[in-house]
Amino acid sequence: MNAIDDKSKAAAALGPRMDASAIQRLLVERICLLRYRPGDQLKEAELAREFGVSRTPVRDALNRISHLGMIESRNGVGTVVVRLSEEQIRHVYEMRLELACLIGKLSPVAPGPAHLAALQGLLQRARRLRDGFKADEYVLINHELHEVIASMIGNSSLRSMWLQTYVQAASTWYMVAQTREAEVTDALLEELTDLVNAVKHGDAEAVGFVQRIHIQYGFAKINAMLEEGGLDAD
Amino acid sequence: MNAIDDKSKAAAALGPRMDASAIQRLLVERICLLRYRPGDQLKEAELAREFGVSRTPVRDALNRISHLGMIESRNGVGTVVVRLSEEQIRHVYEMRLELACLIGKLSPVAPGPAHLAALQGLLQRARRLRDGFKADEYVLINHELHEVIASMIGNSSLRSMWLQTYVQAASTWYMVAQTREAEVTDALLEELTDLVNAVKHGDAEAVGFVQRIHIQYGFAKINAMLEEGGLDAD
DNA sequence: GACAGCTTAGGTGTATGCAGCTTAGCTTTT
DNA sequence: AAAAGCTAAGCTGCATACACCTAAGCTGTC
Structure with a gap:
């Protein structure tokens, strides 16, 4: 029901002092990383208690997120994490397929040693998933991978849209992924291997194409599940 | 300095009662339509007085807009309308060039009689601009044209990005346009004529390409001004 | 027993006061 | 006269109390 339980009042003491921006980042991350699932209610008062602040900064954070x-x-009802319709999911994925190709086209950032190191680190971590799948770790690797990719996008507008579509699609994908652990782990390994090769050649265009290929792969998986009977695997 | 002056307290009586969403729409429109110019300060207290509400709903509206x-x-300083850097302007325009091509590609809405009628109405109004240019009317025609185009975009994600890049680029373009009245009027007439033809054939793909062509035209104009010496024509 | 109406609990929306941050202008010192 | 520091004004950020809206459950009636 409510995704918060383990640290109801512990968090009040762990942060220096949460302001609206920090809360915003945290909430977005929690939604992406599936800690809050589509349909979950985010109660302002409850979050305020958790962060040790008043409702005002929480409201500000929620307002800023709402545009994503x-x-x-809804007044009198509550604030819920949006559950995208099947059509909207398709739209977001179709869009991401197109955006991926633009990564290498619109003023790309040449991938450097820092990118390579980051990817190789993620590859290491992904390999360990084969001998013991952890859903949280899989999600985290994907999340950090996404940030690495974003850092190769030189066009600020494209980067913003890449981020936006990622957060919109993330929870859907991670829900699907949790039902096909072995499959998605192998796919992630392939993706990271391909990316390492692309970055070794400093080829941002290839990075974009690799992304496109694997978005296409995920899209196909989601479509299959949608046609089978939906993904309401709460 | 402050863009509000003529209706400081008049508006308090003209609306039924402004809520945060209504204020949000109004503020976005005012920024698009160049009533607030880049660099202008938007004081919460002042806006609250104008709309006859407290600072809270104004704050909510501003927070929601900020993600666009x-x-x-900035705390202690104020809230200002963002002035995009030259690089950011280029990025937005490069992005719009790509998005335009996607209009006819990603689940387009077949243009119908309603679209045609709307475009022909705009064409009529645009023709009158040749015998007496009015900056406000030029901006309004462009604004409504943009909404017509948006209604032909079936992919919700693409439509959202199309809107987002429009509001980001709008004020820049309208500032440029005001220095080349005859030129931009002719270009607008051509654009509308081309669009009418495309819509007559029910060809959404052609609509996208027409958009691309004219975005390219505007981009070239802006680039020319940027190289001349900037567009700080306050 | 079923349905219409009321009542109440719980949520978001708004109003208001105060705290804290910045900056501009004045004052004071060298 | 110039520069450093102080001071005050004005803005946003935050806290709190209250108003309003919604839905669910109870109650009374038919």
Whole structure:
């Protein structure tokens, strides 16, 4: 029901002092990383207690997030994490397929040693998933991978849209992924291997194409599940 | 300095009662339509007085807008309308060039009689601009044209990005346009004529390409001004 | 027993006061 | 006269109390 339980009042003491921006980042991350699932209610008062602040900064954070299409507030009812319709999911994925190709086209950032190191680190971690799958770790690797990719996008507008579509699609994908652990782990390994090769050649265009290929792969998986009977695997 | 002056307290009586969403729409429109110019300060207290509400709903509206990259708040200083850097302007335009081509590609909405009628109405209004240019009317025609185009975009994600890049680029373009009245009027007439033809054939793909062509035209004009010496024509 | 209406609990929306941050202008010192 | 520091004004950020909206459950009636 409510995704918060383990650290109801512990968090009040762990942060220096949460302001609206920090809360915003945290909430987005929690939604992406599936700690809050589509349909979950985010109660302002509850979050305020957790962070040790008043409702005001929480409200500010929620308001800023609302334009990303991740949450929706209705007066008298509550604020819930948006559950995208099947059509919307398709739209976001179709869009990401196109955006991926633009990564190497619109003023790309030449991938350097830092990118390579980051990817190789993620590859190491992904390999360990084969001998013991951990859903949280899989999600985290994907999340950090996404940030690495974003850092290769030189066009600020494209980068913003890449981020936006990622957060919109993330929870859907991670829900699907949790039902096919072995499959998605192998796919992630392939993706990272391909990316390492692309970055070794300093080829940002190849990075974009690799992304496109694997988005296409994920899209196909999601479509298959949608046609089977939906992904309401709460 | 402050863009509000003529209706400081008049508006308090003209609306039924402004809520945060209504204020949000109004502020976005005012920024697009160049009533607030880049660099202008938007004081919460002042806006609250104008709309006859407290600072809270104004704050909520500003917070929601902030994710569009149109405004920026700094504690102790104020909230200002963002002035995009030259690089950011180029990025947005490069992005719009790509998005335009996707209009006819990603689940387009077949243009119908309603679209045609709307475009022909705009064409009529645009023709009158040749015998007496009015900056406000030029901006309004462009604004409504943009909404017509958006209604032909079936992919919700693409439509959202199309809107987002429009509001980011709008004020820049309208500032440029005001220095070359005859030129941009002719270009607008051509654009509308081309669009009418495309819509007559029910060809959404052609609509996208027409958009691309004219975005390219505007981009070239802006680039020319940037190289001449900037567009700080306050 | 079923349905219409009321009542109440719980959520978001708004108003208001205060705290804290910045900056501009004045004052004071060298 | 110039520069450093102080001071005050004005803005946003935050806290709190209250108003309003919604839905669910109870109650009374038919």
